[in-house]
Amino acid sequence: MSLTRREGLLAIAGIVAGGIVANVSNFAVTSMDQDASGPPPVTAFEPASLGMGWVLSEADLDELGALGTEAIDETRFEVEERLDYLGGDVGAFRAISSSDCAAACDSDPDCTRFTYATTRHETASKRKMCWLKNDEIIDSRKDAGAYVSGRKR
Amino acid sequence: MAQISSLSALDASKYDILIVGSGPAGCSLADRLSAKGVSCLIIETGLAEYNQDIQTAYTAMDTRGHFGDQHWAQHWIRAFGGTSMVWGGWCAPLDEQDFEAWPITLSDLRPYYDVAADILKLDRVINSYEAAYLPGFRFKPFRTVYGAMRFGEEYQSYLTQTGPVDVLLGVTVSDLQPNEGRDRVSGLSLHQSDGTRREITLREGQRLVLAAGGMGNAQLLLNPAPGTETGVGNETDQVGRYLMEHPHYINTAALVGRRRLMPPEPPANFGDYVPNILADRAMHAKTGKLSVAMELVEREINPVDRVERYLSDKYDGDFVTYNINIRSEMPASADNRVTLAPSRDPAGLPLLKTMCMAGSDTVRPIFDILEELGKTVLTRNEGRVFIHNDTLVSNPSGGGHTMGTTAMGDDARISVVNRDCRVHRYSNLYVAGSSVFTTGGSANPTLTIIALATRLADHLTGAA
Numbered sequence A: 001m002s003l004t005r006r007e008g009l010l011a012i013a014g015i016v017a018g019g020i021v022a023n024v025s026n027f028a029v030t031s032m033d034q035d036a037s038g039p040p041p042v043t044a045f046e047p048a049s050l051g052m053g054w055v056l057s058e059a060d061l062d063e064l065g066a067l068g069t070e071a072i073d074e075t076r077f078e079v080e081e082r083l084d085y086l087g088g089d090v091g092a093f094r095a096i097s098s099s100d101c102a103a104a105c106d107s108d109p110d111c112t113r114f115t116y117a118t119t120r121h122e123t124a125s126k127r128k129m130c131w132l133k134n135d136e137i138i139d140s141r142k143d144a145g146a147y148v149s150g151r152k153r
Numbered sequence B: 001m002a003q004i005s006s007l008s009a010l011d012a013s014k015y016d017i018l019i020v021g022s023g024p025a026g027c028s029l030a031d032r033l034s035a036k037g038v039s040c041l042i043i044e045t046g047l048a049e050y051n052q053d054i055q056t057a058y059t060a061m062d063t064r065g066h067f068g069d070q071h072w073a074q075h076w077i078r079a080f081g082g083t084s085m086v087w088g089g090w091c092a093p094l095d096e097q098d099f100e101a102w103p104i105t106l107s108d109l110r111p112y113y114d115v116a117a118d119i120l121k122l123d124r125v126i127n128s129y130e131a132a133y134l135p136g137f138r139f140k141p142f143r144t145v146y147g148a149m150r151f152g153e154e155y156q157s158y159l160t161q162t163g164p165v166d167v168l169l170g171v172t173v174s175d176l177q178p179n180e181g182r183d184r185v186s187g188l189s190l191h192q193s194d195g196t197r198r199e200i201t202l203r204e205g206q207r208l209v210l211a212a213g214g215m216g217n218a219q220l221l222l223n224p225a226p227g228t229e230t231g232v233g234n235e236t237d238q239v240g241r242y243l244m245e246h247p248h249y250i251n252t253a254a255l256v257g258r259r260r261l262m263p264p265e266p267p268a269n270f271g272d273y274v275p276n277i278l279a280d281r282a283m284h285a286k287t288g289k290l291s292v293a294m295e296l297v298e299r300e301i302n303p304v305d306r307v308e309r310y311l312s313d314k315y316d317g318d319f320v321t322y323n324i325n326i327r328s329e330m331p332a333s334a335d336n337r338v339t340l341a342p343s344r345d346p347a348g349l350p351l352l353k354t355m356c357m358a359g360s361d362t363v364r365p366i367f368d369i370l371e372e373l374g375k376t377v378l379t380r381n382e383g384r385v386f387i388h389n390d391t392l393v394s395n396p397s398g399g400g401h402t403m404g405t406t407a408m409g410d411d412a413r414i415s416v417v418n419r420d421c422r423v424h425r426y427s428n429l430y431v432a433g434s435s436v437f438t439t440g441g442s443a444n445p446t447l448t449i450i451a452l453a454t455r456l457a458d459h460l461t462g463a464a
């Protein structure tokens, strides 16, 4: 059985298969619900390990680090730093970089915009979150320091 | 005789065994008993066809904890054939280590697993097949069935043909009366949907088997008969406790790597299956002694995950990718339980309230086992494992498996039935169904339910 692209990509949707009655896991986080009770603000946060849920070796991490971070493909997206789109979510997951977030949006027909929370975000649980969005966003917030957003050209 | 037209036409004294409930447990018990010439009466709330009004009126529940507000109520169908009306048909026997806390062992149940496979018309190979996988792990698939057996259709003849099994539909057992010494059930009250009531007295030698489902068995034993304080079998306050499901965490991990990670194929006579990985004995002991089934679901490489891209380059195309669906075991906890709610069903039985949490003792072993799988493929340089933290700590779904509420044990202080599925103290009262499971393993329960029910039939006829 092969999953749809977005399920494979995000591993978020519950499925109904055989005897399973699955619920859709309540995974969709939106960038609106800024929780007030997060950990103390951190200005610079550069995690030493970037396993992102993978069980990896040190050598893996070195090799992955050496691959570097690609830039967002600006021919595909109009990119704006410090911009946060509110609402219009079609998916949410953690991504290593804003370019990976943009690439996920690019390959998802339901996605027209994305918002990515950088490692500077004051709430640890938001850092490196990637929200895929459509044009039904409610609002956008400028001067949102820890975010970068993009809109499909 | 076959289907009895109404409560007033019933002559209960002529049956050797009275069975409450017509699901897989009740029907397979009657099947085995009747084959030995024992006469049985099945008493069933539901009708031959599913009826939404009956369903709602009899299964409404107050729910606290994990799995969802409607979960337990929706997984207890009140019709001829019981919950098999909607089940998925997935089957696997429990493992040897799953029986550690039970008073019986896998060898006690082995012959009856084969009887259960026969009843379900599945090849007996499903009870013995497993294969080696990575060190520390085994390959043991679930048998899947498209068009699972509906017991109401399979045992239609109980309604239409004269035989040793008669059925009373639309009638609910509403309470069980203990004798004065509380060592026998002396009688039971029956309620028919038109409001008619009748009291039945159990004659000497006649025995009663509750096969009313994981909720229904507990409900009957929790409910004190009029004029008494305590339900029959609940003298030590054990009924309704140890409520368990199989928490399902779908797409909660991934296994990617070399093609040799592809699971083996079971023999052709095994039939349809889903590939499934389990810990071996030593790994099971090391990771918390709970059964964690890891279903491998083949998928395509995720091109925006740079770890997967990196690994696919590294292994130069010798690469397979799987999502992992977890079906796991909850520890039997006395605090996860079913109790009586203040409202009542149409027969006058108190409705139920559930409290069931999949806590850290459920989830931590899953993390541990996935980490161990990850370390194993990493050190062998065969692949990598991804663990999706947020899915594992979210509300799991369940399989519709209601287990543990009348647990089996040798010690009456911490269990409800003994190794023969007889309610402690009571000489003429037995329980069939997943409510007797001491622990739940990770296999779907119905194959084990049928194995236990047919074993009980042999016990009742003196054959086991």
Ligand SMILES: Cc1cc2nc3c(=O)[nH]c(=O)nc-3n(C[C@H](O)[C@H](O)[C@H](O)COP(=O)(O)OP(=O)(O)OC[C@H]3O[C@@H](n4cnc5c(N)ncnc54)[C@H](O)[C@@H]3O)c2cc1C
Pocket (backbone or CB within 6 Å): A018, A019, A020, A021, B020, B021, B022, B023, B024, B025, B026, B043, B044, B045, B046, B074, B075, B076, B077, B078, B079, B080, B081, B082, B083, B084, B086, B087, B088, B089, B090, B091, B171, B172, B173, B174, B211, B212, B213, B214, B216, B217, B220, B399, B400, B401, B402, B432, B433, B434, B444, B445, B446, B447, B449
């Ligand atoms: C959606 C779904 C999918 C499932 N998939 C699988 C699967 O793939 N594999 C698997 O192994 N299991 C599966 N199950 C579980 C399976 O259905 C149950 O394990 C099985 O039906 C239990 O059999 P039982 O006879 O013990 O109880 P039930 O089938 O629940 O039957 C109990 C019967 O007793 C009757 N009753 C209850 N109380 C009374 C009373 N007081 N008086 C008279 N009658 C009463 C009820 O009306 C009911 O008909 C699934 C369940 C659901 C809901």
